[in-house]
Amino acid sequence: MSGLAVSDLDQASVDEILARADELGASGCWDDALDLVSTAYEEHSAARFVCHLARLRYLAGMAQLESSKPTATPEGVDDPLPIGASGLPSASLDTLSAGTLRGSIQRHGCVHVPGAIGEADVAALVALTDQSIAAQQRWTGAVPAQGPSPLWHPLKLPKREAVSLGRKWVAGGGGVLLSDAPLALAMLLSLYHRIGVHSLVSDYLGARPLLSANKNTLRRVALDAVGGWHQDGAFLGADIRAINIWLALTPCGVDAPGLDIVPRRFEEIVPTGGTGSYFDWAVADADVASAAGDVGIVRPEFGAGDLLIFDEMCLHRTAVEPEMTLERHAIESWSFAPSAYPNGQVPLLW
Numbered sequence: 034m035s036g037l038a039v040s041d042l043d044q045a046s047v048d049e050i051l052a053r054a055d056e057l058g059a060s061g062c063w064d065d066a067l068d069l070v071s072t073a074y075e076e077h078s079a080a081r082f083v084c085h086l087a088r089l090r091y092l093a094g095m096a097q098l099e100s101s102k103p104t105a106t107p108e109g110v111d112d113p114l115p116i117g118a119s120g121l122p123s124a125s126l127d128t129l130s131a132g133t134l135r136g137s138i139q140r141h142g143c144v145h146v147p148g149a150i151g152e153a154d155v156a157a158l159v160a161l162t163d164q165s166i167a168a169q170q171r172w173t174g175a176v177p178a179q180g181p182s183p184l185w186h187p188l189k190l191p192k193r194e195a196v197s198l199g200r201k202w203v204a205g206g207g208g209v210l211l212s213d214a215p216l217a218l219a220m221l222l223s224l225y226h227r228i229g230v231h232s233l234v235s236d237y238l239g240a241r242p243l244l245s246a247n248k249n250t251l252r253r254v255a256l257d258a259v260g261g262w263h264q265d266g267a268f269l270g271a272d273i274r275a276i277n278i279w280l281a282l283t284p285c286g287v288d289a290p291g292l293d294i295v296p297r298r299f300e301e302i303v304p305t306g307g308t309g310s311y312f313d314w315a316v317a318d319a320d321v322a323s324a325a326g327d328v329g330i331v332r333p334e335f336g337a338g339d340l341l342i343f344d345e346m347c348l349h350r351t352a353v354e355p356e357m358t359l360e361r362h363a364i365e366s367w368s369f370a371p372s373a374y375p376n377g378q379v380p381l382l383w
């Protein structure tokens with residue numbers, strides 16, 4: 034994906050390409066529509082192309098949900114990966130398969146993939162995160178006067194869906210929804226395609242994934258962040274098929290907020306809202322300690338470019354301590370099988 038270059042196309046030519054993409058979408062050819070607009074962006078850098086891509090992914094996601102047929106949960110489960118230096122099952126991306134991912138999640142709740150993303154891509158994503166946060170902070174609630182910005186352009190949605198995104202809450206926590214940061218979204222998805230994350234997630238879910246606009250976030254976690262223990266299944270609901278690709282963009286876990294994890298499988302949601310829990314969906318420390326038992330809690334030291342892959346049953350929290358001195362950048366990216374998609378989430382075709 035190209036950056037913030039100035040486009041060589043006039044508005045009428047952009048209009049024409051976008052109209053053609055909308056026609057393709059209306060006739061059900063969503064991939065052709067997405068290809069047409071991403072190629073046009075590659076060639077001409079017009080901001081409206083990359084902004085329209087996010088909207089096309091939403092429309093395609095809705096169409097996919099409407100037509101999706103039940104698909105069985107895939108069954109291949111291999112032995113869990115060995116525990117690595119982080120205290121979690123670990124593998125390189127090219128040796129990780131859906132079977133070992135399943136086996137490791139079913140035993141230890143997650144998989145750590147050190148150094149999955151190279152330095153140049155990490156640096157580009159950190160820059161895009163900072164620029165998208167800055168663009169969002171300039172937001173007054175009005176439509177930007179200069180037209181759509183590829184850094185921050187709120188995805189246009191019906192009111193109920195727009196409200197469900199909780200944009201102000203996400204911004205208050207130092208985040209930007211990826212669906213509102215079209216250039217970062219396009220770059221991340223193209224990167225994940227190129228390095229095999231898309232096919233790993235598809236194999237794991239047994240279907241082409243739908244992202245959730247609510248649960249795909251660029252984050253710059255501040256030192257005063259609140260880290261409530263939780264399982265995402267506590268608010269995503271039961272009977273879903275989900276996977277989160279969490280990407281550390283800066284080193285974290287020692288000087289910057291990382292993640293605390295209970296590295297065991299939970300078949301149930303651990304009781305929430307106990308004494309001292311910050312949110313009603315959060316788990317109190319005492320309940321975490323008894324749920325963790327002998328397995329205990331792991332606070333890995335993540336490097337920039339590491340992935341942590343986990344599902345909705347993994348018990349985790351943002352790990353933050355008064356001694357920490359640095360902010361942390363990361364991207365949270367939840368995907369779901371269309372036939373087991375959670376209620377109330379806004380779909381984006383991946």
Ligand SMILES: O=C(O)CCC(=O)C(=O)O
Nearest residue numbers: 265277279350351363365
């Ligand atoms: O990045 C964080 O600190 C929190 C991430 C998280 O809770 C998640 O990805 O589900």
